[in-house]
Amino acid sequence: FASSAQGYDFFYFVQQWPGSYCNTNNQRCCYPIYGKPPSGFGIHGLWPNYNRPPYGAYPQNCYSNSIPIMSNRQVSGLVPNLQTNWPSWTCPRSDSSNFWQHEWTKHGTCSEAVLSQYDYFRVSLQFKQSTNILQCLITAGILPNGRYYTLASVTAAIEKCIRHTIYVKCNIDKWGHDQLYEVYTCINKSGTMLIDCPVLPTPTCLSFWIRFPSF
Numbered sequence: 136f137a138s139s140a141q142g143y144d145f146f147y148f149v150q151q152w153p154g155s156y157c158n159t160n161n162q163r164c165c166y167p168i169y170g171k172p173p174s175g176f177g178i179h180g181l182w183p184n185y186n187r188p189p190y191g192a193y194p195q196n197c198y199s200n201s202i203p204i205m206s207n208r209q210v211s212g213l214v215p216n217l218q219t220n221w222p223s224w225t226c227p228r229s230d231s232s233n234f235w236q237h238e239w240t241k242h243g244t245c246s247e248a249v250l251s252q253y254d255y256f257r258v259s260l261q262f263k264q265s266t267n268i269l270q271c272l273i274t275a276g277i278l279p280n281g282r283y284y285t286l287a288s289v290t291a292a293i294e295k296c297i298r299h300t301i302y303v304k305c306n307i308d309k310w311g312h313d314q315l316y317e318v319y320t321c322i323n324k325s326g327t328m329l330i331d332c333p334v335l336p337t338p339t340c341l342s343f344w345i346r347f348p349s350f
């Protein structure tokens with residue numbers, strides 16, 4: 136559940152594996168209109184969170200009088216970078232800006248006292264660049280080849296590489312198998328550095344082996 140109370144304690148910075156967003160039973164995917172983004176994890180969002188009970192609650196859709204993101208000249212300057220690193224995979228194919236606007240409205244507005252609309256996107260792109268999750272996995276021999284890996288080995292590979300604790304979220308593929316869907320890293324309240332995650336979401340990778348689908 137969620138609440139619209141103000142304040143937050145830290146951020147989840149969430150990256151998604153498009154191969155797993157696109158191969159579930161209820162999800163069709165389309166490339167953005169500007170073409171196929173480079174293979175790799177993409178940003179899902181930067182989400183303000185509480186580190187206090189009730190766990191699982193988070194602020195969302197906070198009051199804001201900010202302008203639409205695409206009317207913000209500073210944000211426009213980030214568009215090529217956003218297109219590459221924060222693509223939307225929903226159909227019909229789009230320029231992805233609806234996804235960015237949704238993330239700003241739902242999550243970004245709740246940290247606006249700390250990160251302006253421009254900073255919200257700029258900081259997200261910076262952390263995407265400084266945490267190359269796919270490279271961390273490849274270095275550990277964990278490849279997006281449709282094979283199965285243990286959750287422990289996936290988690291350890293990323294944690295060793297970025298030197299902080301993380302959370303792996305699974306979803307379920309068309310054949311009912313758990314697969315690597317998202318990686319949550321944690322960022323301090325001011326949006327300046329990675330931290331160990333103060334609290335983790337409920338486990339979602341319930342089987343011992345999880346699949347890393349190709350894309």
Ligand code: 5GP
Binds near residue numbers: 182184191241336
């Ligand atoms: P799902 O249930 O698909 O994981 O999440 C649906 C949406 O709820 C996410 O895209 C995100 O907007 C929000 N959400 C899920 N878990 C969290 C969380 O732990 N913290 C925050 N701030 N938002 C979350």
Ligand code: 5GP
Binds near residue numbers: 179222237
């Ligand atoms: P959440 O509230 O779950 O953060 O936001 C997900 C919303 O963004 C959903 O309404 C979803 O349809 C939309 N969306 C658009 N493109 C994408 C994408 O590439 N990945 C995900 N997870 N959601 C997307």
